[in-house]
Amino acid sequence: MAKKTARKKTTKAGTTSKTTAATRKTPRRSTRKKQPANEKIVALVDSVVADAAKKRDPSIVIPMRTLSNAHYNKARRIIEMGDRTATRNFFDLNKAKTFMQTVLIAGGCKKLIEEGKTVSIRGLYYLSKHTIPGTNEKTFNDQNESDPVIEDLEVALDALREELHVFADSRGSIAGNLTVTSRGDEIDLRRMGAGGMGIPSIVEPDVFTFKKCNAKFVLHVEKGTVWARFNEDKFWQKHNCILTHGSGQPPRGVRRLLHRMHDELGLPIYCLLDNDPWGYYIYSVIKQGSINLAFESKRMAVPDARFIGVRSKDYEEYGLSDDVKIAIDDKDIKRAKQILNYPWFKGKKDWEKEIAAMLKHGFKMEVESLLTKSISFVTETYVPQRLRHRGKWLD
């Protein structure tokens, strides 16, 4: 099993992300001392109160979450947020409402942290919504108003949403040679039957820890149906690994867990995704982070992740039949060309060849299409061969 790309780390913290040889060259975006999220909230609000006491216009500084303020850090190999900020003033008619909303959401999060409870982003909307006394004005008219404020607060405090005790709907499953604890329960992921453990939305080190791990790598697949094939064939037993999926584009919990398994357990992450623009994009997000959540990349992205398939050349190399072909349409072509232009794909010869080959084929292929060879071809032949031959991966 090729494992050279992994960095063996046994530290427990996980909230302070590790540096690699490549990243040591560049300073971290935030060098602020790591502080509990509720203390950060208090500090934020204290400064508002101090402003008011001094009869200054209270304000909150929020880093800008725009495309123009996101860039690809070549040395760290992740998408990062730039340094531009916007100031939200209380005595500015255009900003007074979002200022008030920011303070309300901050208050809601502080309450959650203090009570040791978590809610969904929809829950936090309901928790923070009320009618301003003496008016018909709502603090929030709908969730579209509260969601961006939650993200504002994440970046302003340099705290993950999960540290603010807010979760997204969870998706994805895990099974394999690993024991974890989740909210005090010790869970042996070797004995999870057909369903696996649902990956929680919040997998921060204070509520989710790693215990005994004898796995050598993580195989992340795109869909639950493919995961089920691997789990049923006991792939993780035979190959001593951990199996995950994220029900398509992996949600934050799955991405954070992949990051932590790589970072803290030193496990390489191999991705088995569809041979189509959506598969490429999923890989891109796992590896470099996403533009709209650029501020999270450093705690979510896995720049060392590898794409092991499905490759365009598999069609010829494995003598696949025409039955695997799904014709691409204009949308696929447009999307593929966009992805080729991402700064983190651009100039990578093997990725350029890979995507060009898909476009030249004129068809895309799903992982499940390998069933046309035989039921367990993907678990018994395809992936084992891929794992043995480093040259067959894409970076």
Place this chain on the structure above:
Amino acid sequence: MAKKTARKKTTKAGTTSKTTAATRKTPRRSTRKKQPANEKIVALVDSVVADAAKKRDPSIVIPMRTLSNAHYNKARRIIEMGDRTATRNFFDLNKAKTFMQTVLIAGGCKKLIEEGKTVSIRGLYYLSKHTIPGTNEKTFNDQNESDPVIEDLEVALDALREELHVFADSRGSIAGNLTVTSRGDEIDLRRMGAGGMGIPSIVEPDVFTFKKCNAKFVLHVEKGTVWARFNEDKFWQKHNCILTHGSGQPPRGVRRLLHRMHDELGLPIYCLLDNDPWGYYIYSVIKQGSINLAFESKRMAVPDARFIGVRSKDYEEYGLSDDVKIAIDDKDIKRAKQILNYPWFKGKKDWEKEIAAMLKHGFKMEVESLLTKSISFVTETYVPQRLRHRGKWLD
């Protein structure tokens, strides 16, 4: 804890559904002896071969899966399929292709059963797809052609899709006072942390069995985010129950599991769903089955399920604020009226009042809106009160 509606059953079989006092009056739709699915496939294909040997036109008889062949059985309180059938002949130009497809899918399922493997419906499509030698004809052009044939085979063989080793993508989680085995692993659902166990798509008794159960009931909630609130507050510990959710409309695995927990463990099933037409519909499917899968009702539906909330009158009764209101639109109104006309809602005074009250309000309410009272209002006050007062449920 009110438990009068539950029937204490300790039999293990589960595949032969039990009869209740109400259902004993009517004969079961199928009185065929229960036979393993692979034997049924062989019998089906044997009859085709026998026809051919006798130089008769080979044919397969398939019960009709149409709206006109589905009806509500008042005594059994489930949606059932009628007795009308269609015959698929080999020597009929219009039917030869689906005849061939039916035999191919049957062959694919037999292979899966013999190898002890399962695939998704997409996987079975790939497994059964090939080019007919000497032509450019595909056996299946896309999955839209194979999915209905799988359902045809289910009804023709009187075997659940899951017994044919075909699964759907799994959704939904479970945790609580129950131990289960899944594919040989014993899993204590009392120690599942924040994520719970993913409910597998296939929970048939040969691969999924119940062990120690000290729960007194099942609380089924609509969404994963609400489930997380109950799990975090250890509701199932305090109230000695099992918690499930189905990520919206529960998939087959979740419905089958609810049915089995009710039927084999004698547990009442209480549903906590949104106060909107979609919530009513979810309840309807859990309780009576669905029209398009009418042939499965007897093994999936839970006619004794109870709707404990959210009720329209909660708005007044709990003094909820305007912040919980979500305005209904024309689509909601149309859907609500359709549901009122379902034969299984029609004539139920309390349901008619319930839906009329929602329409009169002009707004709908989500379970999560109870957060406007307090974070744990739903787990500490609302549901415990509902469970104590039988009169507050809807049937």
